[in-house]
Amino acid sequence: MNITSSDVILLAHSTFGVLGTMAAIWVFVETLNAREGNAGRIRLVAWIAALCMIATWIFGGYWYVHFYPADRAMILKGPWPFAHTLFMETKEHLFFIPLILSFYLPIAAADKLYENANARKMVLWVAMLIVLSGLAIEGAGAVINHGAKVALLHGIPGSGR
Amino acid sequence: MSVENAKLGRGSAGFGMAAAITILFSTVLACVKDAYKPLNSFMNSVAWHNWITHGIVDVILFVGLGLILSKSELAERIAAGRLISFLVGAVVVAGLGLFIWYAIF
Numbered sequence: 001m002n003i004t005s006s007d008v009i010l011l012a013h014s015t016f017g018v019l020g021t022m023a024a025i026w027v028f029v030e031t032l033n034a035r036e037g038n039a040g041r042i043r044l045v046a047w048i049a050a051l052c053m054i055a056t057w058i059f060g061g062y063w064y065v066h067f068y069p070a071d072r073a074m075i076l077k078g079p080w081p082f083a084h085t086l087f088m089e090t091k092e093h094l095f096f097i098p099l100i101l102s103f104y105l106p107i108a109a110a111d112k113l114y115e116n117a118n119a120r121k122m123v124l125w126v127a128m129l130i131v132l133s134g135l136a137i138e139g140a141g142a143v144i145n146h147g148a149k150v151a152l153l154h155g156i157p158g159s160g161r
Numbered sequence: 162m163s164v165e166n167a168k169l170g171r172g173s174a175g176f177g178m179a180a181a182i183t184i185l186f187s188t189v190l191a192c193v194k195d196a197y198k199p200l201n202s203f204m205n206s207v208a209w210h211n212w213i214t215h216g217i218v219d220v221i222l223f224v225g226l227g228l229i230l231s232k233s234e235l236a237e238r239i240a241a242g243r244l245i246s247f248l249v250g251a252v253v254v255a256g257l258g259l260f261i262w263y264a265i266f
Contacts, residue, residue, distance in 0.1 A: 118241035
């Protein structure tokens with residue numbers, strides 16, 4: 001078995017992304033049933049979503065800067081260059097949407113959701129937008145991964161790293 | 162005040178508006194730096210990589226605008242439903258805008 005730091009960082013990036021998305025789903029469901037008793041839990045999980053997205057940003061950013069250039073060169077020479085030119089380019093900038101929304105989620109959740117319908121509505125929308133954009137980004141990640149895989153399968157020069 | 166018509170808190174309203182503006186700004190910045198290479202090169206020189214600079218600028222803008230708008234009455238005066246619509250609209254426009262931009266250019 002040969003697990004490199006690149007593998008660990010990449011998997012940590014996507015794992016924290018999934019955990020952040022799941023935390024947003026948790027916030028959404030708890031907010032549908034908002035009452036005084038679960039107000040603290042909603043705020044705690046909103047913070048967890050934000051922290052997971054920060055971890056995703058740091059791990060993803062480090063991997064993107066230090067390890068992705070080799071993969072990018074390989075993808076661009078392979079049969080799926082759009083995995084980079086469309087999906088990676090969109091993904092890397094789309095990521096700022098759930099990042100900013102996850103920073104906002106704990107702030108929105110600080111209102112008394114159990115007695116304020118509009119505050120509840122805001123948290124529901126923000127959590128749902130994090131989930132939808134998070135899923136779109138995970139999907140784009142799968143396309144990029146497949147772009148690298150088909151490049152390897154087609155024996156692109158320089159792909160034997 | 163009835164619970165159905167309750168206003169958002171100052172922080173929630175101010176940072177909600179800041180989030181929507183930041184998301185739109187981030188999308189415009191992504192397109193501009195893609196089209197205008199000197200800006201991309203400048204952003205590469207600021208913090209290792211243009212993407213890192215981009216993220217830092219977004220966070221600073223969100224926090225700065227959020228603090229300013231939270232202290233002003235501007236965001237608080239806007240009806241909660243409108244603010245939610247603005248935020249959702251910003252996310253949809255930004256998401257589709259980025260995809261279309263990179264699909265065409």
